[in-house]
Amino acid sequence: xxxxxxxxxxxxxxxxxxxxxxxxxxxxxxxxxxxxxxxxxxxxxxxxxxxxxxxxxxxxxxxxxxxxxxxxxxxxxxxxxxxxxxxxxxxxxxxxxxxxxxxxxxxxxxxxxxxxxxxxxxxxxxxxxxxxxxxxxxxxxxxxxxxxxxxxxxxxxxxxxxxxxxxxxxxxxxxxxxxxxxxxxx
Numbered sequence: 001x002x003x004x005x006x007x008x009x010x011x012x013x014x015x016x017x018x019x020x021x022x023x024x025x026x027x028x029x030x031x032x033x034x035x036x037x038x039x040x041x042x043x044x045x046x047x048x049x050x051x052x053x054x055x056x057x058x059x060x061x062x063x064x065x066x067x068x069x070x071x072x073x074x075x076x077x078x079x080x081x082x083x084x085x086x087x088x089x090x091x092x093x094x095x096x097x098x099x100x101x102x103x104x105x106x107x108x109x110x111x112x113x114x115x116x117x118x119x120x121x122x123x124x125x126x127x128x129x130x131x132x133x134x135x136x137x138x139x140x141x142x143x144x145x146x147x148x149x150x151x152x153x154x155x156x157x158x159x160x161x162x163x164x165x166x167x168x169x170x171x172x173x174x175x176x177x178x179x180x181x182x183x184x185x186x
Contacts, residue, residue: 005106005108009109010104011026013098015097015099017094019096031086035081042070045068045069049066049067050063089110092107
């Protein structure tokens with residue numbers, strides 16, 4: 001059962017929960033499930049037991065009988081749970097204030113996840129904003145995530161709609177893409 005447990009899967013991380021806590025809870029739940037399954041039967045060993053003999057039958061001889069008994073040193077109450085550690089890898093780390101999908105890997109999925117992140121696949125981002133307004137946004141992430149920018153931000157300046165042209169917006173998007181590419185390569 002343990003050897004078949006491998007691959008990549010996604011888990012939703014809510015806001016206010018650290019990514020490591022999500023990973024640890026997934027690991028403990030997997031270990032509980034693995035240890036709850038029926039374990040292997042205890043190995044048997046042959047022991048020779050002395051049978052009591054009356055003095056009339058064999059005054060100086062011993063009578064031995066072979067019997068099969070379980071090996072108690074392999075019992076789960078002696079050795080503890082069969083599975084005590086399982087390697088759960090995290091693809092990326094989300095901030096505690098953010099919510100989203102975490103990619104987790106188990107077993108050989110860790111190698112597949114490393115290969116996936118080395119390929120540098122194309123990512124798609126959606127940018128929302130109001131054209132023609134410049135706003136001062138508070139710098140704390142907690143405030144940024146609790147309230148939309150329109151509530152916590154103060155307008156510094158604004159411009160008419162006809163002054164925002166396509167070339168300026170393309171230039172702004174190019175700046176964002178360049179900064180993202182530079183931050184990913186460092």
